[in-house]
Amino acid sequence: ISDILGTSSEDKYRNFRVEVGVAYDNLTATPPTGITNYKKVTITIFASNTQPLTLTAIRGNY
Structure with a gap:
């Protein structure tokens, strides 16, 4: 897992x-x-x- 700048967040989100x-x-x-x-x-x-936790979304072409 990383933030928008590409910095790793592995230490914050173990497991x-x-x-x-x-x-x-x-x-x-x-x-x-x-x-x-x-x-x-x-x-x-x-x-x-x-x-x-599962999140589902539908994306349509426009």
Whole structure:
């Protein structure tokens, strides 16, 4: 983990892990079969002995 200037913050956030996923989404229950106008961004934060926190957002092309 680093700040906007690229300085490491590892000492401040020991035992933390962040995973980022980006995938195409068509805003329906069926999975997309190709490139769509929407992307689903999922961020999962793992912190020491607590449950993971998952944040999800939809990004559209405009």
